[in-house]
């Protein structure tokens with residue numbers, strides 16, 4: 001099954017409460033062979049209407065950050081920990097993240113990115129199974145079974161708190177260096193599914 005087939009099979013998903021209030025499932029967008037994969041928190045108002053992740057103000061900042069390291073949206077893959085908008089943009093609940101994890105796993109398994117960026121606390125906790133907050137972790141790299149994970153501040157947080165924006169810009173510069181290091185190494189031999197590797 002490829003990404004499009006998976007989307008077709010889950011676009012009426014009712015695995016959690018979020019299905020009751022969403023307009024559209026926001027599966028993900030970008031390059032199905034991307035080396036770099038971004039995971040946000042959850043679709044917001046604009047994403048829910050358009051069916052594409054990061055198309056509102058936070059998405060505009062994400063696009064600028066990508067451009068700052070000579071990447072475009074079509075070079076990377078972008079998705080969220082949950083694929084449906086939480087009502088009123090509340091935080092996704094642990095049971096909603098757990099119900100949606102199957103789709104995130106599928107995307108990672110299928111795309112096989114070399115660098116996974118977790119945008120904000122929810123994505124970081126989901127991907128790295130850590131209780132340490134983003135303030136301590138942002139910009140650092142964690143290698144698990146040959147895949148590099150980098151927690152980053154969420155672009156929406158940077159829009160609300162300008163000091164975080166300079167950290168986010170600096171962390172994006174580090175991504176370029178991490179990508180150059182990765183390019184010198186062979187891709188990991190991943191014969192087992194991410195959950196068996198203990199990735200998340």
Ligand code: URA
Pocket residue numbers: 040041042043044047052053054055056058059080156
């Ligand atoms: N914030 C997110 O975490 N994801 C989106 O898709 C949009 C805003």
